[in-house]
Amino acid sequence: MSVDNTAFQEFRASIDKLGNELPDDGLTGEERVRRAKNTFMQKLDSGMAVDLETCIHCGMCAEACHYFEATQDEKYAPVYKVEPLRRFYRRELSPMRWLFRPFTRDLTAEDLEKWQELVYEGCTGCGRCDMMCPMGINLSTLINVMREGLASAGLVPAELRALQTEQRDEATVFGVGADQLRELVERMGQQGIDVPLDKSQCDVVVLTTAIEILLFSDALAATAKILNQLGANWTLLSKGFEATNLGLISGDEITQRKATARIVEQATGCGAKIVILPETGHAYQALRWEGANEVDEALPFEVLAISEFIAREYDAGRLKLKASANGRSVTYHDPCRLGRHGGVIGQPRQLLEALGLDFREADSNGRENYCCGGGCGEYVINRSAPLRQKAFEIKKREFDATDADEVVTSCANCRVNLMIGASNAGWQKPVESLVGKVAASLAD
Amino acid sequence: MTLLDFARGPALQWSLIILVFGVLWRITGSMLIMAKKDLSKPRRNTAVRDGFATIARRSLPEHQFEKKIRFQHYTGYAWHIALFISVLFFGPHILFFESVLGFGWPNLPNSIILVTGAIALAILIALLIRRTSHPVLRLISNADDYISIIVVIVPIITGILAFAHLGARYETLLAIHLLSVEALFVWFPFGKLIHTALTFPSRFQAGSTFGRRGVKA
Numbered sequence: 001m002s003v004d005n006t007a008f009q010e011f012r013a014s015i016d017k018l019g020n021e022l023p024d025d026g027l028t029g030e031e032r033v034r035r036a037k038n039t040f041m042q043k044l045d046s047g048m049a050v051d052l053e054t055c056i057h058c059g060m061c062a063e064a065c066h067y068f069e070a071t072q073d074e075k076y077a078p079v080y081k082v083e084p085l086r087r088f089y090r091r092e093l094s095p096m097r098w099l100f101r102p103f104t105r106d107l108t109a110e111d112l113e114k115w116q117e118l119v120y121e122g123c124t125g126c127g128r129c130d131m132m133c134p135m136g137i138n139l140s141t142l143i144n145v146m147r148e149g150l151a152s153a154g155l156v157p158a159e160l161r162a163l164q165t166e167q168r169d170e171a172t173v174f175g176v177g178a179d180q181l182r183e184l185v186e187r188m189g190q191q192g193i194d195v196p197l198d199k200s201q202c203d204v205v206v207l208t209t210a211i212e213i214l215l216f217s218d219a220l221a222a223t224a225k226i227l228n229q230l231g232a233n234w235t236l237l238s239k240g241f242e243a244t245n246l247g248l249i250s251g252d253e254i255t256q257r258k259a260t261a262r263i264v265e266q267a268t269g270c271g272a273k274i275v276i277l278p279e280t281g282h283a284y285q286a287l288r289w290e291g292a293n294e295v296d297e298a299l300p301f302e303v304l305a306i307s308e309f310i311a312r313e314y315d316a317g318r319l320k321l322k323a324s325a326n327g328r329s330v331t332y333h334d335p336c337r338l339g340r341h342g343g344v345i346g347q348p349r350q351l352l353e354a355l356g357l358d359f360r361e362a363d364s365n366g367r368e369n370y371c372c373g374g375g376c377g378e379y380v381i382n383r384s385a386p387l388r389q390k391a392f393e394i395k396k397r398e399f400d401a402t403d404a405d406e407v408v409t410s411c412a413n414c415r416v417n418l419m420i421g422a423s424n425a426g427w428q429k430p431v432e433s434l435v436g437k438v439a440a441s442l443a444d
Numbered sequence: 445m446t447l448l449d450f451a452r453g454p455a456l457q458w459s460l461i462i463l464v465f466g467v468l469w470r471i472t473g474s475m476l477i478m479a480k481k482d483l484s485k486p487r488r489n490t491a492v493r494d495g496f497a498t499i500a501r502r503s504l505p506e507h508q509f510e511k512k513i514r515f516q517h518y519t520g521y522a523w524h525i526a527l528f529i530s531v532l533f534f535g536p537h538i539l540f541f542e543s544v545l546g547f548g549w550p551n552l553p554n555s556i557i558l559v560t561g562a563i564a565l566a567i568l569i570a571l572l573i574r575r576t577s578h579p580v581l582r583l584i585s586n587a588d589d590y591i592s593i594i595v596v597i598v599p600i601i602t603g604i605l606a607f608a609h610l611g612a613r614y615e616t617l618l619a620i621h622l623l624s625v626e627a628l629f630v631w632f633p634f635g636k637l638i639h640t641a642l643t644f645p646s647r648f649q650a651g652s653t654f655g656r657r658g659v660k661a
Contacts (some may be wrong), residue, residue: 047649053474054646056639057589059580063512074579083584093471096634103587130654131661132509134502134520135639136647154522289657292483299485343487343658368508369658 001365003215003419011215012420014058014174018366019158022165029109029308032153036112039152040088043145049196051137052089055079064132066370067122070390078129080399081118084111085149116155121384126336140341147251153391156250159380164246168255172428173246176210177340178238184213185236188221191427194226197233201333205272205301206236207243207263207287209280211412219279219412222439223233229442230318234276240266243283249377250292260294272301276309279433281335282376284342306435307369307410311347312352320443323356325356329403332434333395334369335411337376348410360402370394372409374417392421399429410434449614459626466633471641480490486656494655496649502647507605518549519567526564530557530600555573558607568593598626 027035062068062077074080084107090100125147127140150156156164167173187194196202204227213219227234240263247256267275277283286294288303304312313319330352338344345366352359364370373391378384395418399407409415409427418431505517531537535551542548572593575581580631602621604610612620629638654661 038593044477046475046477046655048481049474049477050642050646050649053470054639054642056636057581057586058516059578059583059584060509060513060516062580064509068580074583077584080580093477094624095470099634130650131506132513134517134652135643136498136650136661138650138653194455244558276596289484292485296483298483302485340659341657345659367661368506 003077003218005214007441008419008423011174011177011211011416016161016382018382019160021159021163022162025154027154028387031311032109032112032155033107035148036084036105037088037092037107038152038413040085040145041151043148044085044093046087047138048142048145049089049093049274051104051135051139051142052086052443053094054135055086055137056135059135060134061132062139064128066126066128066391066394067387068371069370070373070394071387072261075118076122076158078123078139078143081123082113082139082146084115085142085146093217103269104268112150112153112155114280115146116150116157118158119143120160121378121381121424123389124371124373124375124378126372128336128368128374131367133341140202145252148253149251151251151253156252157381157383159382160246160250160377162379163377163380164250164252164255167242167244167246168252168258170243171258173210173242174214174246176213176242178241178363180210180213181208181236181238181241184217184220188217188224191221193221193224194228195220196235198238199233199270201271202233202235202299203272204233204234204274204276204278204330205240205267205270206278207283208278209244209412210242211280211416212243212278216279216412216415218436219433221288222433222436223276223278224436225439225442226310226313226319230313233277235270237266237270243277243280245286246377248282248286256286256290260291263287264291264295264299268300274302274304274309277303277305279306279335279412279415279435281337281339281342281413284344288342292390305344305347305410307348307351308344310435310438311350321351321354321438321441322443324353324441328333328357328406329360329404329441330406330408330432330437331360331362331402332365333362333372333399333407333409333431334366334371335375335414336371338410339369340367344410348408351434351438352408355437357437358404359402362398362402364398370398372411372414372417373421375413379413379417379420387438389421389424392418392425396421396425405429407431408434408437411425446615446619448619448622451619451626456625459629463629463632467641470631470633474642475645482656484615484656487658488656491652494661495652498651498655499644499647501651519571523564523571523583524566526560526567527596529560529566530603533557536590554607560605561600561604561607564579565597565604568597568600572597588635591631592637595624595631595635596630596637599628 037056061079065076065078068076087104090104123143125140129139188195208220243255245259247259284305292299332348373388415431511607533552534557538548538551575585606617606621650661
């Protein structure tokens with residue numbers, strides 16, 4: 001399956017314009033610091049405290065970071081990205097604060113502005129450093145608290161803030177709402193793909209994303225074909241279809257909670273037993289692992305990534321696939337928040353092998369995989385484009401080393417970012433959707 | 445009261461009191477901060493097993509990362525092993541432990557202890573030099589990083605000097621060695637040496653957090 005190049009170029013152009021018209025929030029430096037500190041105080045817990053107390057400043061985490069690897073610039077050492085949080089902890093919360101306080105510099109507005117670059121542009125929260133740390137420190141969680149602190153201080157980069165406020169206030173992303181979904185469903189219907197919309201009762205609710213609607217409708221069509229083949233009682237919900245969670249990405253908790261609550265309310269309303277997430281890594285983290293915590297109760301349905309759902313159906317013998325690879329070789333890019341953060345690592349490989357493809361593992365893979373370089377909203381931040389391109393070179397090198405014909409992934413954001421990197425580098429390897437591959441090989 | 449009497453008496457007692465209460469205070473203080481219960485449904489209910497597995501696993505070399513951290517990894521192994529041998533298997537140290545614990549254990553020959561002490565010292569000096577010259581380490585280092593290395597280096601140096609009877613009367617050298625160890629005890633709860641105790645809960649929570657998602661950490 002291929003992506004419409006015109007749509008892809010239009011999408012890239014729309015990213016360039018993001019945030020251009022955002023008004024200044026008018027916050028003083030003092031107010032920014034106060035807000036960031038309040039958030040740090042609310043978010044720090046015993047687990048993070050133990051992590052902050054345990055760090056020995058060995059610097060090994062730097063060796064895990066794709067941005068450090070790509071630039072060798074020491075400022076990208078993950079431990080340095082949480083320095084303001086560490087200072088706050090030592091002054092305000094540590095059991096030794098009475099001793100540390102006089103020797104630990106207080107946070108300033110300048111610190112927050114400086115760390116905005118490191119936390120949003122210099123980190124995708126991929127969590128590779130979590131796997132490296134000899135002390136077991138969960139650095140990505142600490143960096144996420146940094147994002148939350150900066151978000152409350154009004155320091156989300158303009159492009160990301162434009163999207164986050166749009167989702168919070170309008171419940172749309174990239175201008176995509178219920179109308180655009182309906183249009184796509186109608187177009188698919190005309191192509192003979194039945195996509196149920198707004199059924200009042202059903203077993204399975206499928207989510208999609210604005211990016212799928214704008215760019216990767218192939219993935220949504222593939223999901224529909226698979227569910228129809230299975231004879232599932234499923235639907236999309238026009239008031240609760242968007243799996244993208246700009247709150248999680250930007251660090252704005254109000255947006256995260258609203259986006260999550262909308263899905264939970266709608267899916268619960270139609271009696272869903274399963275909610276299937278589209279190929280979007282962060283959406284899996286937002287609903288599968290953080291959803292219940294956002295709505296303060298266990299979710300009344302099972303949450304599955306589409307790749308996880310398909311693998312389960314295949315395992316149970318309900319989904320038949322035909323091995324029709326024609327000798328094509330593929331490698332797989334693990335989306336960080338689906339794989340390392342989410343635990344969906346074996347299932348995509350199982351499916352690729354079931355399709356009879358010549359599967360070739362890249363040097364870094366699974367829990368140790370390198371990020372695509374544009375995760376966690378980074379690919380919409382225009383200022384970081386040169387840095388992302390350097391990180392893309394790591395992926396390109398690893399993909400080329402496999403000599404595979406295609407790269408397959410299960411995240412639309414990774415796919416966009418890899419395609420942007422490939423386009424800039426004049427690199428020709430196709431970046432395909434996993435669910436698309438499966439749908440193309442459904443047995444009759 | 446001689447310097448040695450002071451080192452063996454009140455200095456030792458107070459440094460141990462500060463060590464024990466300081467460590468307990470710091471560990472319990474950080475663990476008692478409130479944490480929200482995770483309401484997500486775990487992929488598997490093996491949090492305890494995953495936690496202990498990560499405690500063990502993070503002590504072992506890892507495939508993908510190993511090639512980049514070989515120096516830190518193996519100097520880490522060598523330094524900790526050399527330190528433990530020097531502290532736990534030197535005859536006079538064992539006599540001291542026996543006086544406190546009521547039981548002792550066989551010692552290693554002095555020549556081996558001298559070698560392990562020298563190895564530990566050499567590695568610490570190398571790590572100190574690296575900290576001042578490596579761009580990442582220079583950026584992230586603070587006073588604690590340097591003080592913590594120095595308070596560990598000094599007892600090794602004074603121990604070697606006392607062992608070799610170099611520079612002063614043996615009693616004076618022994619007193620200085622004891623006082624340097626006591627300085628380490630006093631610093632221990634306040635600096636990063638606390639990792640000795642907190643590494644285990646930190647690794648455990650990494651293992652159980654990722655484990656509930658089905659990821660080997």
